Amino acid sequence: MASEPLFARRTLVIWTAAAVVAFGISLFFLGRPDAIDPAGHTVESRSALGYAGIADILGQFGAPVIASHSRSRDRLGDGGVLVLAEPRLGPQTFDRARKLLGADAVLLILPKWDGVPSTSHPGWIQEADITNPYVPEFVLSLAASDATVVRGPPATSWDRNTVGISPEISAPMQFIRSDKIKPLVASGDHILVGEVERRGRRIVVVADPDLLANAGLAKPVNAAFALALIGRLRTGSGPVVFDEALAANGGSGPNILKYLFRFPLLAALVPGLVALVLLLWSAIPRFGAAEPQPPALESGKRGLIRNVGSLMIFAGNRALIVRRLVDATVHDVATRLHAPSQLKDRDLAAWLGRVGAARGVGVDFADIALRAEASGADRAALVVLALDINRWKQEMIDGPR
Numbered sequence: 001m002a003s004e005p006l007f008a009r010r011t012l013v014i015w016t017a018a019a020v021v022a023f024g025i026s027l028f029f030l031g032r033p034d035a036i037d038p039a040g041h042t043v044e045s046r047s048a049l050g051y052a053g054i055a056d057i058l059g060q061f062g063a064p065v066i067a068s069h070s071r072s073r074d075r076l077g078d079g080g081v082l083v084l085a086e087p088r089l090g091p092q093t094f095d096r097a098r099k100l101l102g103a104d105a106v107l108l109i110l111p112k113w114d115g116v117p118s119t120s121h122p123g124w125i126q127e128a129d130i131t132n133p134y135v136p137e138f139v140l141s142l143a144a145s146d147a148t149v150v151r152g153p154p155a156t157s158w159d160r161n162t163v164g165i166s167p168e169i170s171a172p173m174q175f176i177r178s179d180k181i182k183p184l185v186a187s188g189d190h191i192l193v194g195e196v197e198r199r200g201r202r203i204v205v206v207a208d209p210d211l212l213a214n215a216g217l218a219k220p221v222n223a224a225f226a227l228a229l230i231g232r233l234r235t236g237s238g239p240v241v242f243d244e245a246l247a248a249n250g251g252s253g254p255n256i257l258k259y260l261f262r263f264p265l266l267a268a269l270v271p272g273l274v275a276l277v278l279l280l281w282s283a284i285p286r287f288g289a290a291e292p293q294p295p296a297l298e299s300g301k302r303g304l305i306r307n308v309g310s311l312m313i314f315a316g317n318r319a320l321i322v323r324r325l326v327d328a329t330v331h332d333v334a335t336r337l338h339a340p341s342q343l344k345d346r347d348l349a350a351w352l353g354r355v356g357a358a359r360g361v362g363v364d365f366a367d368i369a370l371r372a373e374a375s376g377a378d379r380a381a382l383v384v385l386a387l388d389i390n391r392w393k394q395e396m397i398d399g400p401r
Helices: 009-029 053-060 094-100 134-140 220-233 256-260 264-285 300-315 316-334 344-360 365-373 377-396
Strands: 067-069 080-087 106-109 114-117 125-130 149-150 173-176 182-187 190-198 202-208 241-242
Touching: 053 067, 053 220, 053 241, 080 094, 080 220, 106 220, 134 149, 202 220, 316 344, 316 365, 316 377, 344 365, 344 377, 365 377
Parallel strands: 067 241, 080 106, 080 241, 106 202
Antiparallel strands: 114 125, 149 173, 173 190, 182 190, 190 202
16 A cells, blocks of 8 residues: 655645745845945935935936946946945945946045934934045045045135036035046135046046935025036936945945855855755655555465466476366366266366367367377467467356357
């Protein structure tokens, strides 16, 4: 009797599907770009430090905005603008930021504030502290290596303003000092917005992020200034792309899957995957209860006949076995038909022949007897002889069909 399976088929299918879905979800979260703080310096943030406000304004004026987590330069299209809003750079991300500055039009906004997320209002900040000047200077070195950042009271007037709109920024106001940056909006040697040209590529640097951040856009004049500034850079129908991968207060950790496919982890990943496939391949056929082994000898009449036949084949001398089968069949038929007990051999054969003729038996008993005496090692002839003696017995007892 076959043993019961370890799991019902329906249960097995449900659990397998759930495992596949859970594994897929885990891979999705491991492989997605680093998480972005919803209260940080990103275009998706509606906190005082975020840039969701300028994105909404640009959208109202027909300029599409993209929050990009990868391949930001490839998304610019025709005349688009790449925005690096207050990137917090480190040794591993500095080279990536430098490559992004190779776009045709880049708006680089220097960091100024560090915010603490609110515990009572998700997406808001609880407080903001001004950052160390070293942080914006490190970002500024992407555009000009000798530039410095200074802070002070807001400028009362602008000696140079190519944008045409005077912004309003609260103290402390953040400026740039540099001989290599062309001033677009400046008061003396204090540059609020400057420009660097590199082989036809334009990099506009905004010293104070309050010009474009959500908190600064509460003043309509700043919203108009930000819209005009980005409009100067956007020369075609391309989108305004905010690179979120370098956003301030960015991901809490690296993309794990990204490093699995790099050397040296790749050298361990490939044989590990091969071993996992081989393990699954070898384990799947054995899942559940072990299959029962067939019995050494079958039970029942059919099994008994088959086993006896196998033993006879193993022992050999088939002709002798068939002759004994014929003798045993003749004795059985004579007993059932109540043949005279004194009849032996030829006399009994003659009597059975007469009875068979009287009953209309279609099998010639005399021919069977001669073939049994002359039987040899021909397997086919022995099988035919065994079938004929069995048919003769049935017709002698039950009558011809």
